[in-house]
Amino acid sequence: MGSELVEMGKSAEHTSGAQDPDGSIHTPSRTLDSPHTPSRTLDPSHTPANACCFCWCCCCSCSCLTVRSAKEEKTMTTISEEQEEADIEQMPQLTLEEVQSWGESFECLIKSAQGRSHFQQFLKSEFSEENLKFWLICEDLKKETNKTTVEQTVKQIYEDYVSVKSPKEVSLDSRVREVIHNNMQEPSTCTFDEAQQQIYVLMQRDSFPRFMNSSMYADLLQSFQTPSES
Template identity: 40%
Template structure:
């Protein structure tokens, strides 16, 4: 130990160590604003997850597939249905493509490769149903670093869901149960079991 420090009282050395520890802690502590924003996002996500679809939601979903996909609860209910058909990868891929469009340019190449390996390439863990030409074109555009590399593949999967899965979704037990429970759970009726609706969202068709 340094001779100068050795002559200091033990209490002074302890105080110096405490101050150093506090400074280190403050440097590691996230900015209050960042913490607040994270908490707001988490609360919003939790609130959306708890919210149940109302009659207006369901009626809009019946009007068009775009209403389903543009509505957070609609996507959640549709995903529940796709799980029952073992085709959840389609909506997951579409959502991943939407998120990719908002990826910072510096991270796009890595993100594109990740999405391609997860959903597009042959024998991918969650391979979506694409024809060989679209798959090859997407691979080439990912390699070229194109920011629109998934546009064609995403459009194809969207059309597939709209023409195929969506039609079955409208006739599924998920929608039938929601419509029935919404009818039975009119505001003037008491004792309505909203837990049943949550079970519909969590379960299959």
């Protein structure tokens, strides 16, 4: 009976922890590979709310952030296209005379709200709509009078259409880029004047003739033709 009590005492001592000479007892800590310790990396449901779907740290280089940015960009593009369609619907009814007047000169086309809209659709089919958008936003810049707004707009135009890192970069020669660089030291409504003129000439000599000879313009003219009586 005495030996059994001794063995039970040893078993209890092993379970509760080792006893130091000073009488204190240390309970063994549970190791990381213990079957009772949940693995944080194996259960995605425990991922923090601000972390991405693949990692615990939410860093700027994470791939899922890039995906979200792409989705946001696609959403903004869709909103822009819907706005353009809404603007077209609100324009005055187009007439055959106005459509024919576009063929007289590029100036007639670009002065017409309907002409710019149809021309932009053509440029979009050629993946060069940024040229017209750049020209138009420079026109808006010239009308701005608030200095702070001018400075902010100039910076935004540069980032969107002049920076080599932008996907909407317009084609400008080195001389004009140097002029812009100098003008950026003191932003004004005239910062992009030479660049705007260069893009105007580019559209006039290159894109405009193709638009006039395109099926898009021909179909638009045809839509005004009165069906012949049978």
